[in-house]
Amino acid sequence: MSLMIWTTMRSAALGLGNQIGVIDVDGVILSAETLNSQLRKFGDDSSVKAIILHINSPGGGAAASQEIYNEVLRVRKEKHKKVVASVESVGASGAYYIASACDKIYANNASVVGSIGVIMEWTNYGELLRWAKLKNVTITAGELKSAGDPSRDLTPKEQAYFQSLVDNMYTQFVHDVAVGRHTTEDKIKPLATGQVWTGQQSLPLGLIDKVGGFRTALIDTARDAGISGEPSIVRPARNRRGLLAILTDDGEDLFPNPSQLLNHAPGFYYMWK
Template identity: 75%
Template structure:
């Protein structure tokens, strides 16, 4: 047998130093994450001491719930140093009820807190995202932004033939003729189709009504535009779907001027959530370890204000 390799004392010193260094980095990351949660600060915040600021809330990706955006609206609505709020939108829409809830929260903050709220559409502000934007004082969009898609969609995948192929049977016990309506293991009956169409039509009417109210126009003006199609920002302006063609910078400077802020406005953003290694250590890494709910949207039956 070969004699055991003898390590230099400096080897063990290096191991100990490296271990301490790694532990220090982990502790620093956890402390920084905890401080952000406690203070609500963000590395992207640039609020001036004693000055007036404009809050920017990002509405990104598929809208699945209203909690996060509503909480941010309430926070900045109650902050006297925040003179206006910009919703920076880049979303194809999402859940019908979630989009509607944010819409009403925007209206509430505007009415009760007397705070100006503006929408700035980046690449996409469609369907549920446009629903939210219509509640704002003004809507800005780039020339090539995609805007509109006023409509409702409900869809799912019917895999009844696949189950027959693998010789599986769905067993459902229910009371109420329409209780299992939409079961993906069997074809829809005419009565089920009429039932779902009635729900979709009702939501469509709510969409048209709320957009018309938010845009200070009539349903007769909005309904011809509510075909589910989208327009570019350039096309949307003469249609009355937006108020001005321009990017985020234009929306920011115009809003600052409107609320009496001279020069370069200070910007404040919500604190960012815990990410990366700190999230793993704290058990808050759902988005890192599990599929995003947005990616699973096509598998979830429901009613959506969403452009695809």
């Protein structure tokens, strides 16, 4: 019993029971796996009283952004922990999608926020094939099976088909932001033009909750979580790849195969460009 009391007192003195978990959301979001794993870890850790997503991202893949959005909502609901977004320079499109799932969104006056919209894109290399006197041969079953073939232009029917997919994803984006921001789709739609606003402009539009940097978000979150004094910050451990791992893999990360550039299917993105 005395050992347990001593351990509890020591943990409290070190601030181990009053930590704020900080997860960096940097760069283009291509996968939800790492961020969701970090959210789950902090959500399950009783010493972590709240989580801050420190965002500096233009967004990324539509599905990946959506997965992280849903994980934020799950942690808030099931683990009863506050999750707060702090936008540094950019919190746009898919990154804003994620932020909208948080309890609060903070941004600096000059931060870039918003860009609610969808992009579908791929590279059409048909002219390159013709220049090289190469001909793409495709055999399909299904009228739209080869829609998006990068060796040719879209037909009107294919254009309408892809537009319907983009429109559906756009509707999902608007709906989820409205749910996350506790408002209606009718109020979000006029803001869902794909454009961005500064943090200063975003506040009266209801896109963020408070103008302020990471420090402001940290102190406010700590107080809301019942932490007095200077909060202790904990970040996920970085996954460092050793030299042996780099030398023994297939080298694709270091020296991409140029042929892979011609092997990408059309992508759907919540991303500001």
